[in-house]
Amino acid sequence: MFFARPSKLRQKGILGMNKRNVSYIAKYNQRSLYPLVDNKLKTKLVAETAKVSTPKLLHTIEYQHEIKQLGDVVNKYDGFVIKPSQGSGGKGILVITERTAEGFFKPSGETLTLSDIKRHVSNILSGLHSLGGKTDVAMIEALVQFDPVFDRYSYEGVPDIRVIVFKGFPVMAMLRLSTHESDGKANLHQGAVGVGLNLANGKALCAVQSNRPVDEHPDTGSHFEALQVPHWDKILHLASSCYDMTRLGYLGADIVLDQQLGPLLLELNARPGLAIQVANNTGLEPRLKHIETMKKHGFSVDQRVQYSQQQFGIL
């Protein structure tokens, strides 16, 4: 069958876009809190106050004339990431992994000159990537030294862990792995692999690429069965504490693993997508309903994480 029967999806508890927008985002995410997540600079500042670890902010550029000094700034670092503070959906993020005399290398191996980077920053400031074309600020962040644990599973790109946090409880998680097809990007709809993770221990449950179940990474050939995300409790802890930090009821936290620093909060999303359900081969709604019907609890972050691991983990 080309189309699923709506009743079947409802029975499986699959959350649809309309329901997400009306019943969760509009209901639990106060509009005034959005700038905290839509503006990555603000997120970073709040995270620092809340002692939530994030990649180090190296520099910010606010005005076009500051671009002249960009060379002095980037020459200090071998690798760095430039992103618009108000970009959405990963738009406008430039990752430089290596700097040589020839220029700057993107993860794909493409070389950029300093003027390419300057133009990128200029575009960011003009608001090309920001919602509604507002003028923006460019952030230069330290490059995350990715934990080699995922090396076997990632191709040309950045693996990250997406955790959906509802009212402070982690409810679902997945690992996003870039592929050749996704051109080094971790967006599922572009062909990245999504691996559903067991909330109890961070073990891979199942994996999908372009809606089809896969057992191994299409480029590296590594089996997902053995995959287990390290620092699992810490990751859930980090995600869960984002609720206390932002007060957003329905939230997606993107977390990366640094070799030395462990889990780092990369960014937050007030409108996290629904592909995580496909990666986990299960619907979000029963879990959200479960949390919704819970009585007032006054749980701490630790208690919430534990509760979620017991409730939604698969042992």
Add this chain to the structure above:
Amino acid sequence: MSSRAQVYLLSFIFIFIGIGLTIYKNSELEFPLLPGERKTIWTVEAKIEFKATDKPVTVSFALPHNPPEMGILDEDFTASGYGFGWDSNQQERRAQWAKRKAKGKQVLFYKVQVFKQSDTYPVEDAIPPTETKAPDLSPSLKTTISQLVTYVYNRSADNTTFATELIRLINDKEPIEDVQLLLGNQGLSKTRLALNALALANVPARVAKGLRLEDGRRNQKLTTLIEIFDTDHWVFLNPKTGQKGLPDNFILWQRGGSSLLDVEGGDNSKVSFSIIKNSQPAKSFAILHGAENQAALVDFSIYSLPIEQQNVFKSILLVPIGAIVVVLMRILVGVKTSGTFMPILIAIAFIETTLFTGLIIFLVIVTIGLFIRSYLSRLNLLLVARISAVVIVVISIMAGMSILSHKLGISEAMSVTFFPMIILAWTIERMSILWEEEGPKEVFTQGGGSLLVATLAYLLMTNQYVEHLTFNFPELLLALLGCIILLGQYTGYRLTELRRFQPLAED
């Protein structure tokens, strides 16, 4: 009240008001629901002629007064040099012209436009007749008529059957002796005879006069009908056929006994009527009719604006139709478009260029634009400058296409100017970024989605019924608003999600 309940209440109120006003305008103000409906209007002109005798002149003329089944749209009184006034009472409406001194042939005109109304206004029907006086007849005549009355009386049950039987007898091809006598020797007219007989039988009766509405008739005379009162209402009877009720296309001009025309200070007076039938678009009829009745909905409507502004509103009122297409395609289907309301702008441009030409122009401009944009991106320009450059390029492409098409004799492509240039430039910019960041697939998905939604919006917005309804019943926008608010609460799956999550539905 919960927000959900408020939404339902609000949308219900909007839909109710919107549809209610539409029904009201349709049934009461007679705004047609479908375009192209026409309404027949009869123009009746009464020409009053007389010879003035060099004395002060007063002319009193009976006018139609709430004629049953007919509505009066407009009246016009023309008489040069005469003062005009009304001489009306409850039963009758009369026009009065007056002049201090007049000599020679005088002509006065009264023009009335009438139309058939679905509902009748039997205003006078319930008013019982005043005491009927016994007619002044010679004893022999009275005896003969009394015999006839007795003869008919025994063959009838009530006033109506009495009257119809009487008229039938009078009009019989081989009338009975009494009737033969009365019509022949006494020289009574059939109508007069019937009225006398009715009076003797104590059946309240009176003469009613009216006009048969036939196109192009001149010098028409009024037709006489007999009205009799039966228990609680008046019944019209044709004295020649006995047929009950008013004939089709008939305007009742005068009821009751008083004269049609009184002229003081003149003689040889006569009235003649001429009739023209014409059909008007039902809409202009409704506007005229509504303005006549001071209907607030017409008075305070778009129609009160100058035609130029009305035309602007004609297009503006179509935008919500585009909006609902976008809402439906987004919320129910889940089509991705580049820019939420971009498809509406494209659709509006399509209206000016027609669909096929519009699609081609759009594709040509965006394709050329994308090539030029990719070159500009190598020049290291600031964003705003780059988009401005794209705007100029877009304008150049449009100018080029117009000139080329003009030389080739294709007039459609000249309408490219209606495309929103700034929007096109932004579209090109965004699509080019999209191409770089997400690849060509996404560009085609979003571009295709935009064109699909724009095409659907265009087809709906150019539908003559939709156009007619939005312009003539702008209150329907309220109903549309109600629907959109309701759709804003829709939490079900989108059609594309049924596909997207299809693997999850498998066991």
